[in-house]
Amino acid sequence: MPLRFPRLSRIKILLLGLAVALVCGVVLFDWNWLRHPLESYLIHRSHRDIRIGNLEVDVGSWLEPTVHLRNVYVENAPWADKRPTAVIGEASVTFSLKSVWERRPVVSRLVLIDADIDLERRADGLRNWRLRDPEDRGPGRLKVLRLEPHRTKIRFIRRDIDLVIVAIASPSHTGAKGDTEDADHPTRINFDGRVFGTEFSGDVVTGAQLRFLETGESFPLRGHMSAVDSRLDFDGTVADLLKPSAMNAKVRLAGPSLSRFNAFRRTSLPASHRYEVAAQVRQRGRATDFDNLKGKIGTSDFAGSLRVDLSKARPMLTASLRGGSMAWSDLSSLGDSAGPGTAAHNAKGSAGEAGTPGGKPGQNGAVRDAVQRDRADDMVQGERLAAFDARVSVDVEKLSTTSLPELGPVRGTAQLEDGILVVKPIDVGLAGGHITGSLTVDGRKSPLAAHATMAFREVRLERLLTRLARQPQGAGPLEGSVDMKTTGATVTALLAHSSGTMEASMEGGVISNMLDAKLGLNGGKILRLLIAGDRAIGIRRAVVAFDFEKGIGRSRTILLDTDQTRTEGEGVIDLTDQTLDVLLTPHRKKPGIFALRSSIRIQGPIRQPAFSLEKKAKAKAESADADTR
Numbered sequence: 001m002p003l004r005f006p007r008l009s010r011i012k013i014l015l016l017g018l019a020v021a022l023v024c025g026v027v028l029f030d031w032n033w034l035r036h037p038l039e040s041y042l043i044h045r046s047h048r049d050i051r052i053g054n055l056e057v058d059v060g061s062w063l064e065p066t067v068h069l070r071n072v073y074v075e076n077a078p079w080a081d082k083r084p085t086a087v088i089g090e091a092s093v094t095f096s097l098k099s100v101w102e103r104r105p106v107v108s109r110l111v112l113i114d115a116d117i118d119l120e121r122r123a124d125g126l127r128n129w130r131l132r133d134p135e136d137r138g139p140g141r142l143k144v145l146r147l148e149p150h151r152t153k154i155r156f157i158r159r160d161i162d163l164v165i166v167a168i169a170s171p172s173h174t175g176a177k178g179d180t181e182d183a184d185h186p187t188r189i190n191f192d193g194r195v196f197g198t199e200f201s202g203d204v205v206t207g208a209q210l211r212f213l214e215t216g217e218s219f220p221l222r223g224h225m226s227a228v229d230s231r232l233d234f235d236g237t238v239a240d241l242l243k244p245s246a247m248n249a250k251v252r253l254a255g256p257s258l259s260r261f262n263a264f265r266r267t268s269l270p271a272s273h274r275y276e277v278a279a280q281v282r283q284r285g286r287a288t289d290f291d292n293l294k295g296k297i298g299t300s301d302f303a304g305s306l307r308v309d310l311s312k313a314r315p316m317l318t319a320s321l322r323g324g325s326m327a328w329s330d331l332s333s334l335g336d337s338a339g340p341g342t343a344a345h346n347a348k349g350s351a352g353e354a355g356t357p358g359g360k361p362g363q364n365g366a367v368r369d370a371v372q373r374d375r376a377d378d379m380v381q382g383e384r385l386a387a388f389d390a391r392v393s394v395d396v397e398k399l400s401t402t403s404l405p406e407l408g409p410v411r412g413t414a415q416l417e418d419g420i421l422v423v424k425p426i427d428v429g430l431a432g433g434h435i436t437g438s439l440t441v442d443g444r445k446s447p448l449a450a451h452a453t454m455a456f457r458e459v460r461l462e463r464l465l466t467r468l469a470r471q472p473q474g475a476g477p478l479e480g481s482v483d484m485k486t487t488g489a490t491v492t493a494l495l496a497h498s499s500g501t502m503e504a505s506m507e508g509g510v511i512s513n514m515l516d517a518k519l520g521l522n523g524g525k526i527l528r529l530l531i532a533g534d535r536a537i538g539i540r541r542a543v544v545a546f547d548f549e550k551g552i553g554r555s556r557t558i559l560l561d562t563d564q565t566r567t568e569g570e571g572v573i574d575l576t577d578q579t580l581d582v583l584l585t586p587h588r589k590k591p592g593i594f595a596l597r598s599s600i601r602i603q604g605p606i607r608q609p610a611f612s613l614e615k616k617a618k619a620k621a622e623s624a625d626a627d628t629r
Contacts, residue, residue, distance in 0.1 A: 248283075411426075
């Protein structure tokens with residue numbers, strides 16, 4: 001049966017014939033005839049010496065033209081470095097069909113052999129690689145999708161960000177003894193440079209061809225980069241290096257502090273403790289997964305998984321983190337801003353200076369107060385909560401602090417959606433008991449609003465006091481709750497607008513007989529106990545309850561009822577100034593010699609208040625006066 005070819009119209013036949021003729025013309029034409037005219041044209045436009053040793057053009061299977069050049073020399077711009085812009089042994093430039101409909105040329109593949117390239121861009125946008133219109137400062141026109149370098153050195157300078165990078169491509173297999181050939185990574189690239197005055201360097205092995213943009217093609221990459229005493233290791237594949245569209249690699253980052261990158265990135269990262277983090281990073285499109293996540297900061301370790309999805313209307317962060325033994329000092333270091341020019345940074349610098357010989361006495365304390373005031377006045381950026389959504393769960397076995405017993409386990413789930421952050425449930429183990437609660441922050445309001453609730457049960461007082469005193473002064477189970485609402489744009493404002501209740505109680509506990517005698521101002525009993533020795537006595541009931549309104553807490557109940565003394569009190573706590581003024585009046589259940597008929601006033605900063613004695617009559621009069629006011 002004879003073959004039948006499809007019938008073509010005359011127009012299609014004509015177009016096909018023209019295409020065939022064009023291909024034949026490109027293949028058969030001696031392009032070196034155009035070499036000298038091209039040189040003259042570029043020299044006239046750029047006012048530089050340009051030489052091309054050989055010029056050829058061919059057409060590939062996809063009708064993409066490839067320009068082959070040999071022995072190319074391009075003099076540098078008069079304002080740039082004295083070295084040439086380009087000295088190239090061989091170059092092959094394949095233009096994509098996209099160049100037909102895009103207004104700037106698209107190089108689908110660039111091959112450089114024995115090349116030395118020097119590219120420089122001034123701060124005003126002037127570029128030394130523009131030959132046809134050297135004074136053009138507009139946006140870039142040339143787009144390179146793939147690069148295949150052989151024995152090539154590229155130097156790139158960008159003056160506006162003080163960026164200098166020198167990359168040298170060479171065969172990864174040198175043929176030396178013990179150097180094994182790697183078919184997947186035939187090319188080695190060494191690079192070093194600086195940005196914003198900070199130096200960096202690195203060494204990677206990769207495939208024969210690098211993909212930069214819009215290809216969707218993955219290529220192998222393995223190596224490291226070092227900067228500011230920190231190191232990034234990478235081993236896997238990546239698609240489109242400049243704007244990654246896909247990635248699958250093991251990544252590890254380690255360094256002495258995140259703040260080391262501040263000079264490198266012109267940002268304000270925290271002055272964290274030494275850190276190390278590693279993960280299997282998988283990116284598809286605009287979603288990135290960090291699997292098998294393991295990290296360490298200071299002495300604290302953590303593990304889990306994390307996902308960042310940028311494809312939604314608001315970026316979505318999903319994380320599940322587990323911790324073994326963690327230290328609060330390590331975690332709090334993540335909040336210590338060390339950005340240049342910040343007040344906290346400057347104050348910390350002064351603190352370091354104060355510790356040196358010759359520093360003024362007391363300067364460290366003044367600096368710490370300055371840092372705390374600066375943090376209290378920091379703006380709370382509620383609108384940032386509307387920038388992304390998140391769901392994060394945390395499970396920590398142990399959390400050690402300097403002022404409290406070891407916490408643990410610590411569990412919580414935080415959900416951020418449409419500017420509202422809800423942390424619920426919160427479950428923290430403390431001193432043999434548990435603290436449970438929730439936190440809601442509404443970032444949609446200006447200023448933001450927050451609501452916190454907390455309930456604690458079976459928290460052992462004696463285990464709390466072991467960190468607060470050398471010897472426990474009391475024992476028993478504490479029960480209580482906190483319910484506070486507030487609004488504000490700074491930490492100070494949040495404290496100043498706090499309203500709600502706080503209460504704690506104990507029944508069935510014990511207290512040191514000596515401490516009870518001191519609270520009761522019973523001098524005779526104190527002398528007797530110094531001779532006979534201390535012992536524990538029972539606590540019938542202990543209650544502390546405050547009602548807060550706009551940062552001022554007034555006592556509803558202050559009571560300590562022991563087997564021998566009943567102590568009642570009243571007072572005020574000022575959250576804005578972080579001060580208190582409490583008056584305790586003991587009532588002894590049995591008369592005693594050398595007993596004072598006075599009250600105890602506790603007044604001053606919450607952390608270090610002063611204690612004084614006042615006569616009961618005066619104390620009652622002042623209290624009645626305060627109630628009248």
